[in-house]
Amino acid sequence: MLFMKQKRVYVVPHSHWDREWYFTIEDSNLLLVENLDALMTVLENAEEFTGYVFDAQSSLVEEYLKVRPEDHNRLKNHIENKRIFVGPWYTQTDSLLVNKESLIRNLLYGTRIAEQMGHSMKVGYLPDIFGQNAYLPSIFKGFGMEYSILQRGIYNDQINGDLNFIWKSPDRETVQTNYMYLGYGPGKFLAAEGEFYEEKLGPMLEKLAELNESTDNLLLPSGGDQVFVRSHFPETIKKLNEKDEKHEYVLSDYETFMKETWSEGTFPNVIEGELLASQKSRIHNTIRSQRYDIKQLNEIVENKILYVLEPLAVVGQKHGLKYPQSWLDQMWKELFDVHAHDSIGGCNSDDTNHDIVVRLEKVNRMADGLINIIKKQMTEAISKKAGRNDLLVTFNTKPYAHQGVMEAVIFTNSPDFAVKTLNGEVVEFEVTDQTYMSGGKKVVVTAEGDKEVEIPGYYRSEIHLVANGIPAMGYATFVVEDGAEKVNRVAEIDSSTISNDNLKIAFEDGKLNLTNFESGGTIEQLLSFENVADAGDSYDFSPLKGDKEIIIEDAELVFVEHGNRIQMMTVKHKANVPGTLKEREVKKNSKTLEILTRLELRVGEAFVRVEHEIDNDICDHRVRVKVNTPFTNVQHSYADQAFSVLKRGTENPYLKNWREDGFVEAPVPIYPLENFAAVSDNEQALALITKGLKEYEVLPENGEIALTLFRSVGLLGRDNLLWRPGRASGINNKVVKTPGAQLQQKLTFEYSISFTNEALNPVRLFQVTEQYKQHEATYQKQTLNTFEERLERFEIPYPIDQLDDQFSLFKIENDQVFVSTIKQAHDKDGVIVRLFNPTEKAQTVSIETEQFAIQVLVNLHETEAEAIEGSFEVPAKGYTTVKLKAE
Incomplete structure (x- = not known):
């Protein structure tokens, strides 16, 4: 009689490959080539080594082939035969810190590259990212994937008897999912003898069996960070099967495990939405405010590519311009490296963070240059057909007609000018800033030699142009008349209020008060600032024991500016604060924290534009702005994630007993946002729409939204934080100092405050987001300035002969x-x-x-x-x- 083994253990050899971290991307690539060379040799010499998962990243294929192009067919053969698994990702991206489209593009490039090499892994693999976006099931489904495997973000009581479950997105799409309860490395040191076999393997398999009531199939991921292939695995599997009568061990892969397990069993448990639990695995909730400069620059670049460059290039392509696909391929791949979970998280060495910033600046310059070329080529064709050289062309990259203001920069000989339609109708605008610029000198070649000739100066004006009815996905053309009637300008006045048709801000007794004209409601003390010690590291904020928050409420009015269409107020908050952690401990205030705030109201906008500026020279601290709301005892907050709005509790019920319940990190109710966060009742709503600010908390008692501006810390990892006991995260056997993460520099922060006389309305919030984050561009045909746009002073070809003065795609x-x-x-x-x-x-x-x-x-x-x-x-x-x- 044959003995039937009770449990089948799927041993999946893999390597989790960080693109960069406390090491640079160059370090990673050097190791990659060595390891992949060796891996292929092992596979070629051992048919029983059935396969190896190379972290589901197609970027690794491209990096390897840059160095080993002669091994293209060799690598393709292994991928095609499912001996090496790559894809569906290009890089293992963070899913909560990047634009929804960046997630989709990462998978689009990742799957396409892997497919060209023979096979893209059909599993949405999430071994190490810090929290799961609610729409990942739907996004995976959109790429034809039925399965997902993940590590972080699930509470123990969500497991409900099985590590296999249905994961559902807000749009009701689902994927069949496995939770790696023991992480991605329980079998990293797999052995059939010694301490691992005698003391570790058995208890781990018992735990997995206990958590899998509906199946006898157990997943044992067997790898780790940047690990080298374990060539002994086939022999070890053989020995384990000879020694262990309770289990059958098979070398396998994630696709095979999921297909066989889900075809054999039924798993009714459903888990919905985002996964942010910090019970079993650290989620690093406050990493979303680490290295704010990286988050800010990333959002600038993402928005520029997605909402200006790409749609503008589509319009240009329709008229005969070449779509810049090859450039965009380069730009997106640079961004995908930035979006890897450690990279965008900012939990890296200073060298690596420096590289990330340089990468983003490079892509930003490329985007500016491409936009410049497309605008110039199209404007030249419009100019030829119109027969005039004084044009201002407005480009609308939204799929509906633009109504309202467009921002433009205009160069003129005179401080006064007019903007008109081609039919001569005057178009309203307002100058928000004007500067006289020296024309400089030019060198003229004469018979007597080179001579320097003075060039007359000119004026640079920033304007708000009332550009109603600009065609959807198209453009319209205006004329700039130099030296015309006197322009309307924003000017400083003696006042303590600013207002528009919807809102008013009044400065009274050192405080800012916001009034909604429709409801008549007023929020007093609109803004205050909180400064506390940050005794954490690059992964997590941590309070300092005994530290008390410093609240900065009273402000000083600096000046007020009024125009016909825009009004601005500038105020200053400041307080004496400790400069270091040591000073916090002894309550010594040696530094001054000064926050300059500009508030702006525009005609036709139902929100306040806010910009803060801080020249930071303080170490180890966190600064949050607290925006007051008309609500108290707030139970829920709302924030967007991908394609809709999520509802979250302002208090986490697990927080009370998190230590007793064995949480690895305090489940504080601090949340990520993609574009906005809001609170509401049945009659009113207040929302913050942010640019690069990714972390908020709603304080339930008084309803304040605490938006984290930034945090500064000086270490990559630190042991025993108040909210994260135990080992340091990341590299925990070496102190890695990160003085660059202290952000000793000038920082700017932008968001808007929407205060409406209606309950929370997702459509309205996405409309305000679209209005606040511009989806348009302008271009003036002129010869006075050749430096405002990146490539303006260089000669370029003009492929289009003539264009009409307006167009809609x-x-x-x-x-x-x-x-x-x-x-x-x-x-x-x-x-x-x-x-x-x-x-x-x-x-x-x-x-x-x-x-x-x-x-x-x-x-x-x-x-x-x-x-x-x-x-x-x-x-x-x-x-x-x-x-x-x-x-």
């Missing part, structure tokens, strides 16, 4: 639906438009266009499905992707 009419991307299709056979619907009901939409004859539904992988006849549906809290084709 397409438009959508449903104002409940928003666009997350407009770009060339990856296969270059059309234009991709992705629409999302944050409401509770499905929305019917049509794309109206005379430029495209065919519309086809596609998935996130851009694989075509059925053709569209007329309108189509965007599901509740979901998205729909359409490909537009000429024929």
Whole structure:
């Protein structure tokens, strides 16, 4: 009689490959080539070594082949035969600190590259990222993946008897998921003898069996960070099967484990939404305010590419310009390296963080240059047809007509000028800033030699142009008349209030008070600032025992400026604070924390634009702005994530007994946001829409929204934090100092405050976000200044002969639906438009266009499905992707 083994243990050899961390990307790539060389040799010499998961990253393929191009076919053979698993990711991205489209693009590049090499792993693999985006199940499904495997973010009481469960997104899409309860490295030191076998393996397998009531299949991930292939694994598996009568061991991979386990068993447990639990694995909730400078620059670059460059390039392509796909490929791959979980988290060495900033600055310059070229080439063609050289062209990259203000920079000989339509109608605008600029000198070659000639000076004016009706996904043209009638300017006045049609801010007795004209409600003491010690490290904020927060409430009015369309107020907050942790401990205040705040109200906007400036020379501290609200005893907050708004408790019920319950990190109710965070009752709502600020907390008693501006720390890892007991995170056997993470520099912070006389409305919040984060560009044809735009002074070709003075590529009419991307299709056979619907009901939409004859539904992988006849549906809290084709 044969003995039937009770449990099957799927041993999955793998390496978790950090692109950079306390080491640089160059260090990582040097190791990669050595390790991948050796891995392929092992696989070629041992058929019984069935496969190896190389962290689901296709970037590693590209990096290897840069150095070993001669091994392309060798590597392709292993990937094609499922001996080496790469994809679906390009890099293991953080899912809570980047734009939703960056997640999708990461998978688009990752799957396509892996498929070209023979196979992309069909598992949404999440071994180490710090929290899971609520829409990952839906996004994985959009790439044809039915499975996901993850480590972090689940509470023990969510397991409900099995580590396999259904993970559901807000749009109701699901993936079949396995939770790596013991992390991704329990089998890293797999052995059939010695301490590991005698003392560790048995208890680990018993625990896994205890947590898998519905299956006899147990997953044992067997790898670690940057590990070298364990060539002994096949022999070790053989020995384990000879010695252990309770288990059958098989060398396997994640695809095989998931397919066999889910085909054999039924797992009814459903877990919904984002996963942020810090019970079993550290989630590093406050990493979202670490190295704020990186987060800020990343958002600037993402928004510029997604909402200006790509849609503008689509318009240009329709008129005959070459879509800059090769440049965009380079830019996105640079960004994907930035988006790797350690990288964007900022929990790195100073050398690595420096490289990340340089990478972002490089991509930002590339985006500026490409935008400059496209605008200039199109404007030149418009100018030729119009027969004049004094044009201002406004580009609208939204799928509906632009209404309201566009910001532009104008150069003129005179301080006074006019903006008109081509028909001579005057267009209203206001100068918000004007500077006289020296023309400098030029060298003129004469018969007597070179001579320097003085060039007359000119004026640079920043204006707010009332640009109503700019065509959807298109442009309109205006004329700049130099030396015309006197312009309207914003000017300093003797006042203590600013206002528009919707809101008023009054400075009274050192405090800022905000009034909503529609409701008549006033929020007193709108802003205050909190300064506390940060005794943490690059992963986590930590309070300092005995430290008391310093609250800065009273402000000094600096000046007020009024114009016809814009009003601004500048105030200053300051307080004496400790300069270091040691000074915090002895209550010595040797430094002055000074915060300069500019508040701005514009005609037609129902929100306040806020900008803070801090020249930071203080170490080991955290600064939060506390925005007051009209609410008390607040039970819930709201924030956007990907395609809709999530509702969260302002208090975490697990926090009370987190130590007794064995949490590895305090489950503090500090949350991430993508664009905005809000509080609301049945009658009013107050929201903060941010630019690069990614962390907030709502204080339930008084309803304040505490938005973290930044934190400064000087160590990569530190032991025994108040909110995170035990070992240091990251590299825990060496002290890595990070003076650069103290952010001793000038910092700026931008957000807006929306205060409305209605309950929380997701559509309104996404509308304000779109209005606040510009989706437009302008270009003036002029010869006075050749340095404002990156490439203005260089000669370029002009491929387009002539263009009409206005144009629209397409438009959508449903104002409940928003666009997350407009770009060339990856296969270059059309234009991709992705629409999302944050409401509770499905929305019917049509794309109206005379430029495209065919519309086809596609998935996130851009694989075509059925053709569209007329309108189509965007599901509740979901998205729909359409490909537009000429024929």
